[in-house]
Structures are given as structure tokens and as C-alpha cells.
Amino acid sequence: MSTATIHQVEVPQPKQHGKPGGIMRHLNFFTGLISGVVLALVFGYLMNIQFAAGAQTANFSSASANPTFWAMMVGWVLGFMAGMGAFVGPIRWLLGRDLTHEDAEFMAGKGQGKFRYWRFTTDHKVVGIQYLIVAMIILGFGGLLAMLIRTELGFTWMEVFNPDFYNSLVGTHGIAMIIAMIVVVSGPVGNFVVPLMCGARDMAFPRLNALSIWLLVCAVPPLILSLLVGGIRDGWSVYQPLNSQAGPGMIGYQTTIIVFAVSTALASVNIMTTVLTMRAKGMTWSRTPILIYGVFAAAAMGLYAFPFYMYSQILSMTDRLINTSFFNPIEGGSVWLYENLFWLLGHPEVYVILIPSTAVILELIPVFMRKPLFSYYMAIAGIVGVVGLSGLVWAHHMYMTGWAPQANYPFMLSTEMISIPVGFLVLVVIGTMWRGTFWSRLPMMAVFAVIFNKMIGGVTGIYLSDVPADQFFHGNMFVTAHFHYMLMGVALFGAMGGVAYYFPKWTGRYLDERTGSIGFWTAFIGFQLTFGSMFVAGLQGQPRRVLQFDNMFNISNWISTVGAYTIGIGMLIFLAAIMSSWRSGDRAPSNPWQAQTLDWQTATPVPLENFPVLPVVTKLPYDYGVPDPLDPKTLEKEYDEKVGAPT
Amino acid sequence: MADTMIPSEEPEAPSNRPPAMHRLREWLQRRYVRHVLIITVVIGFLLLPLCWLLLAAMNQSGGPASSIMQDIQQTIFVFTLVSIPITSFVFAVLVYSLFGWKGKSGDTPPNNDNPAIRTNAVAVITWTATSSLLAGFLVVWGLVELADITANSYGSTSATGQPKTEDALVVNVTGQQWVWTFQYPQYDKVTSDVLYLPKDRPVLFNVTSLDVVHNFWAVELGIKIDANPGAITQTGVTPNKVGTFNVRCAELCGLHHAYMETKIEVMPDQTFNTFMRESGGGKTS
Numbered sequence: 001m002s003t004a005t006i007h008q009v010e011v012p013q014p015k016q017h018g019k020p021g022g023i024m025r026h027l028n029f030f031t032g033l034i035s036g037v038v039l040a041l042v043f044g045y046l047m048n049i050q051f052a053a054g055a056q057t058a059n060f061s062s063a064s065a066n067p068t069f070w071a072m073m074v075g076w077v078l079g080f081m082a083g084m085g086a087f088v089g090p091i092r093w094l095l096g097r098d099l100t101h102e103d104a105e106f107m108a109g110k111g112q113g114k115f116r117y118w119r120f121t122t123d124h125k126v127v128g129i130q131y132l133i134v135a136m137i138i139l140g141f142g143g144l145l146a147m148l149i150r151t152e153l154g155f156t157w158m159e160v161f162n163p164d165f166y167n168s169l170v171g172t173h174g175i176a177m178i179i180a181m182i183v184v185v186s187g188p189v190g191n192f193v194v195p196l197m198c199g200a201r202d203m204a205f206p207r208l209n210a211l212s213i214w215l216l217v218c219a220v221p222p223l224i225l226s227l228l229v230g231g232i233r234d235g236w237s238v239y240q241p242l243n244s245q246a247g248p249g250m251i252g253y254q255t256t257i258i259v260f261a262v263s264t265a266l267a268s269v270n271i272m273t274t275v276l277t278m279r280a281k282g283m284t285w286s287r288t289p290i291l292i293y294g295v296f297a298a299a300a301m302g303l304y305a306f307p308f309y310m311y312s313q314i315l316s317m318t319d320r321l322i323n324t325s326f327f328n329p330i331e332g333g334s335v336w337l338y339e340n341l342f343w344l345l346g347h348p349e350v351y352v353i354l355i356p357s358t359a360v361i362l363e364l365i366p367v368f369m370r371k372p373l374f375s376y377y378m379a380i381a382g383i384v385g386v387v388g389l390s391g392l393v394w395a396h397h398m399y400m401t402g403w404a405p406q407a408n409y410p411f412m413l414s415t416e417m418i419s420i421p422v423g424f425l426v427l428v429v430i431g432t433m434w435r436g437t438f439w440s441r442l443p444m445m446a447v448f449a450v451i452f453n454k455m456i457g458g459v460t461g462i463y464l465s466d467v468p469a470d471q472f473f474h475g476n477m478f479v480t481a482h483f484h485y486m487l488m489g490v491a492l493f494g495a496m497g498g499v500a501y502y503f504p505k506w507t508g509r510y511l512d513e514r515t516g517s518i519g520f521w522t523a524f525i526g527f528q529l530t531f532g533s534m535f536v537a538g539l540q541g542q543p544r545r546v547l548q549f550d551n552m553f554n555i556s557n558w559i560s561t562v563g564a565y566t567i568g569i570g571m572l573i574f575l576a577a578i579m580s581s582w583r584s585g586d587r588a589p590s591n592p593w594q595a596q597t598l599d600w601q602t603a604t605p606v607p608l609e610n611f612p613v614l615p616v617v618t619k620l621p622y623d624y625g626v627p628d629p630l631d632p633k634t635l636e637k638e639y640d641e642k643v644g645a646p647t
Numbered sequence: 648m649a650d651t652m653i654p655s656e657e658p659e660a661p662s663n664r665p666p667a668m669h670r671l672r673e674w675l676q677r678r679y680v681r682h683v684l685i686i687t688v689v690i691g692f693l694l695l696p697l698c699w700l701l702l703a704a705m706n707q708s709g710g711p712a713s714s715i716m717q718d719i720q721q722t723i724f725v726f727t728l729v730s731i732p733i734t735s736f737v738f739a740v741l742v743y744s745l746f747g748w749k750g751k752s753g754d755t756p757p758n759n760d761n762p763a764i765r766t767n768a769v770a771v772i773t774w775t776a777t778s779s780l781l782a783g784f785l786v787v788w789g790l791v792e793l794a795d796i797t798a799n800s801y802g803s804t805s806a807t808g809q810p811k812t813e814d815a816l817v818v819n820v821t822g823q824q825w826v827w828t829f830q831y832p833q834y835d836k837v838t839s840d841v842l843y844l845p846k847d848r849p850v851l852f853n854v855t856s857l858d859v860v861h862n863f864w865a866v867e868l869g870i871k872i873d874a875n876p877g878a879i880t881q882t883g884v885t886p887n888k889v890g891t892f893n894v895r896c897a898e899l900c901g902l903h904h905a906y907m908e909t910k911i912e913v914m915p916d917q918t919f920n921t922f923m924r925e926s927g928g929g930k931t932s
Contacts, residue, residue, distance in 0.1 A: 400871045
């Protein structure tokens, strides 16, 4: 056993077996894909034999295909993760072969070029970019489904798709977008930027980090495949007992959610530990950038909320497979149990999406206003207030279920209280804008768009939080429009601003302003058309998730469809801007926005361990527009103010 | 040292800070403040018609047909009215930031000569107080309206599940994939797939489902309650307008959810009784 000298102490080092990395040299995404598919087929075949004694057919839409499909899902998850190399670490420990320094460097992707993005790589910067790409792929898929939904609703005189497929579109669009929006900011920003901003060398648990991204990748194919075997016909909330009526595609959904919930929990623990323990020297809680607070809050909320979702889907799955009857009223179960479990996730999850996006906006606005963040402590209070209240409001989704009408009073109270901390965040933004000349670049444009949408989404949210008004709006297109204003208008447009802001750090190049802005504003205009007129449809009384409706709703739906296509075009332009800039954009210096946070103080591309020397923090990073106290001009001005200017 | 710090011997700290009213007046005279406030008022007046436009959109299909729906619309009207000042102020700051304070483009940031406003106690307190007061008002309004609606709809107050008044009409509503069935137990259990209701007579609905969760939404009457399998939920309303209205299912219930809708016929009480007799149901209670 070799040794190394650390702080003048001889420390025994593990012995290197073979080349650095060992078996990890041979494992990557493609081996994962192959072993996942193979194991899925093997498991499916074995389960099929098990059930072949009965009148089992190969028809996937029959309920008896459930066990087979479930076995395939288990096979896929185990096979894919094994093929990726997720189990190599534990097996190493069992064999007593610790990682050497060279092994760890190989795991972090040293000297592997672009191929490290296809591997189980532990470097947080690689994981961040992987998250970004995966989120963009899911967003594209969900966006495509949204176009199909609007196509159906635009042709008001006929059914373009059959109702079954239409319902699957609605459900798959919903859950795909929810997953994508949860990771689109917390993933790339949380993994790439937060450790840099903390002044850390990596995340607290680098291998857990790799595990969380590859679990996410693993969770997506079952969702997409489920469209082929009956689909998720029940909306993203898959209420029971409708859930039990659906085909085996529902197992795809449940697998996705369970795996995704594990991935989110691991990522949350990782981010929280990093923030709690690895901030740079001197970065006290009152010198921590607001983005870190936002991502931390979202991680904490995710850790609280996602287990409920996972349990609800595990129980649904056992209901389906072994008839446990948790949610089946005929056998003594309760549909309200499912609804409670689901919305215990459902509402905090909205803020898991919103808070990181809002925090990105708060982070970039001082940079582009060249002013300090207005009332930093109020921003923290806003984030903490939203997080605190968000766990107490879930039943506002259940005002009209008849579950506990008396509970409507307290839940209405807690829900309307949320407008106060959200208002804090709005004040921070407009306070930072006050009397400032802004730097007119693409990220700053996102601030205007987001605040505009946030006011509309927020005010309409107040109607929905109120039980009497909700008695009209519940289950109505008005709700759809409202949450799209929040989840898309605030979170997605904020994320687009964040992408434009961090693009130079991620890729070393500027995001093309011209193309990017055209795409952004096209999408923005399309967005207002789509969801503005959707409010009208809701007010007129159109229910959600329908594919046919009375003639009185035609005009607003036509406008919505035109708007949706406009969003699609805008998003494609924005995507083109990202792709062309990534390949051949203008080179950016390491700190193109002249920002003061630590993430911009390191070189671009960021070296393997981020900082040559770990930084020390002495102040809050929002000192813009503050004159240098030793500058002669400042001294002169101060003299004029205190003594009086010479006349 | 503490003993040398005797406050009475210290001269009062000189302060050239003008009184509050004076400072407010001075602040209001600033150009940007005036402009922002003017834009706020303009946007406010532009948004004001929304109070009525929202209700007009809601009434396109013939409502409101009950006092509950009137309460709902009143709530929406008040909420719109209350949220207009804050919304238009935020929009005004956005507009003035874009066109008044303006921006500068270019590859390097504009000069660092923006005022370094770290916080402002007056702004923070005013904003917090205003938003808390508005939220408090909305909560109180909502609680009062909810109690009112609950009293009018029997929903949550009837622990016995019995109608409160003698002459109330009971209707058993059953949802199943994908039709609504209405049964009148007081009229020999007459069954219909169109909801016939008398005007000005309280109605109590016992809502349930045979299969999955549906949502019984009588659009213009302003009532909505889930139809759950294995449970009976209650709601009620007193229609006050004769006409044809809509029942829609507001909870995704499978394949033909979109087509799970029917009509409500509200008719005068006399006509209703005659109609029920003709449909085979003499009044039994």
C-alpha cells in the first residue's frame, strides 16, 4: 500500500488496480442503454412465462399485461443503472478496493474530452450540462405534445385525434413538463453554478450527483414508451380510481415518478449539504447570494414533498398489481387519500419550480441594473415565507372535492397569505429597478417578461385561492391559464433568462443576442395570446382537459391555438440561438457581465477543481454603483456633501 | 465611560432631516415619481373595465341564475378592483424602467452611476403593510362570502344530510362514465338525464358516482362538487332565473369526459309540479 504525505503526516493510500477507473472505462450511456433494453426483455419474458398458464395474450392493452410490463420496467431501471456503472462503487467497497486519486480523477472526467458527457461522470460541471440537455429534450417533447393538444382544440369542428390518444397527450404533456421544469433551473444552475457560487471544489457528494442525473435519464424512456401501451389518459394528476382503469402505460408513469422522486431526493440532499457545509470562508448567511438561498429552499421543499408523490405512486402500483385496495372505494379504499397524498406533493412542487427561477431573476437583476439588490433580507424573507407556507396549502386543490368542507376556511387563509411573501419578491425586483439605468441585454429582458407574467399569474391565483371564486374556476380553463402563467410565464421565461445569463460560463461563448431576443419575444407574444384567451375560455365556462366543446368557446380557442404555434416558433428560434451560439458564438471573457459573485471569478472553461486557491468572502456580492471609498472623486463628492460645495 | 454619558447634559443631536410631510411632498415633486404615479393611474383606468368584462364573459351563457352565482361574481368583481392598484403600480415601474430610466446596450456594462439603494425602510414598511392589509381584506371577504354561500347551499352545515327547509327539493345526482342521472326521490323517484328545477325553491343535491371521480358543475348556478364513488357529497342552490343552463363534468373522467354534459331547465314552480306529474311522479312528500 502506497502512502501520501498530507500535513506532514504519512497517510496510507489505496493501491491502484489496473488502469485508473477500472471497469468504469468501459461503461457509458450506450452500454447502459443496451443492458437496460436486454434486461427489460429478459425480465418481461420471464414474467410472461410465469403468467403464461392462463389466457395470457401478447396484447399490451389487456390488464393482464400489467405484471409483464412492470417486470420490464424493473429490468430497464436495474439494467440501465448497472450498465451505466451505478453499482460499481458499492461493489468496490464490498471488495475493499477504495478509489485511488487517479480513479477519482478518471471518474471526474479528466482527459476524456466530450465523451465524459456520456459517462457516469462526477464533475458537477458535467452534471450541470447533462441536466440542461436532458431538461431541454424533455421540454421539447412536452412542447411537441402541447402543439398537438392545441391542434386538436383549434379544429373545433372535428376530432383530430381519438379521445383516448388526446387524453394521453394531455397527461403526458403535463407530467413531462412538470419534470422538465423541476430540473430546468435546479439542475443546470443548482449543479453547475451553486458549487462555484459557494466557492467549493465540487458538490458535497460527487458520485451521488452522477447517480441523480442518470436516474433522471433512466426515468424518461418509460414515460415516452407509455404512450405506446395505453398512455396516461388521466391528466398528470392521475386521480384514482380512473388510474386503475388505464392500460399498462400507467405503470410507465408510476416507474417514472418513483425513479424521478429518488433522483430528486438525492439531488436535494446533495445541494443542501453543499450549501450548508461547503460555502467559502467568510460566506456567512448574510453574505450568501440570493440564488443559493433559492436553490437551497427548492431542494428542501423537494425533499419534503417528493416522498408523498412517491408513496402515492407506489401504493397505486400495488393497487394495480396485487390489489392492495388503498384507493379503490369498492374494496374499502379512499379516493381522498390519493388526492391528499398527491397534492401534498402537488403544491410545494409548484414552488420547487418557481423559487429557483425567481432566484435566478433576483441574482441577475443587480448585475444588469448595476445597483445593489434592493432589500436583500426581504428577498430572503420572501423565499423563506413561501417555503414555510407552501407545505400548508395543499388542500386548496381539493376545495370542491367534498372531502372536508370545513377545512376550506383554514386552507383559504393560508393560501391567501402566500401572496404576502410573493409580494416581497416583487418589491425586491421593482425596488432594484427604481431609478436605475439597466444594461439592455437578453437576460435583463427576461426580468421584464417574468414580472409582467408574475403579476397576471399572481392576481389570478388570488381568485383561485378564494373558495367562492374557485367554485366557478375549479377544473376550468381559467386554472390551466393561471398555472401556465406561473410555470411557463414565470419559471420557463425566467429559466430562459438564466440560460442567457450563464451561457458564457457554461460554454465560453455569448448567447446570440439578436436571434435569442427574437425567439424570446416571439414566444412571449405567443404566450400572451395563448393563455390570455384561455382565461376568457375559462370565464365563459370551458372545463379543462376536454377535446370538444360548445361553439361559444370557439374564438378563444382559435386564438389560443394560433398563440401556441407562435410560442412553438419562438422556442425553435431560441433553440437555434442556443445551438448556433454553443457551436460558434462570440467568445466571452471569464466574467462578461462583470458580476461580483464567485462563480464569475473563476476561469472559463472552469478548470477541474474550479478554483486554484479557495476564495475568501468579505462582503455581499451586490455592491454595484457603490463608489470606491478611496477614489479621489468619491472623496471630493463626500466633501461637497458634508462641508458644502464651493460656490 | 458610562458615567460620563449623562443624556441630560448632552446637547440634542443636531438634525437637518426635514419633517416627514415635507419629505413626502419633496418626494412627490420629483419628476420620476410623478411620472410613475401618472402611469399607474393611466394603467389603472385602462384595467378598470376588466371588472365588468370578466363578469360579462361569465354571463355569456345566460347566468347568473342563483344568489350563489351572484356572490361569486361579486367576489370576482371586488378582487379585480382591489388588485388593480398594485398591479398597475408594478406595471408602471416596468414601463418607466423601460422608457423613462431607459437602458443602455453594448458589450460593457453602463457606468456604475446608478444610486446604490440598498433598502428603504419606508418603502418596505409601506409595501408590507399594504400587501398585508389587502391580503387580510381578501381573506376576510372570502371567509364571509364562503360562510354565506355555505349557508345558501346546505353543503357543509347539514350534519344530518337533511334539507333545512320543509319545501326543499331533493335531487340525487349520479355520475357515471359518461352521463349524469338525476333522480327525484320526493316525486316517486322520477329519473331524468336533464336536470329540471323549479325557480325560487331551495334544492339539495346528493351527489355520488358509480365508477370514477366526476365533478358536478352547474355552471350558471355557480355550484360545483365532486361526485366520488363510495361517498355522497352535498351541495344546494336556489335557482332564481327561468331558463336553460348547463351541467358540465369538471373532473377528467376518462374517454368521453368532454361529452359528459347536459342541460338544466329551470321552470316556474307550478310548471315544475305539473311537469313532474306528467313524468309519472306525484308529489309524495
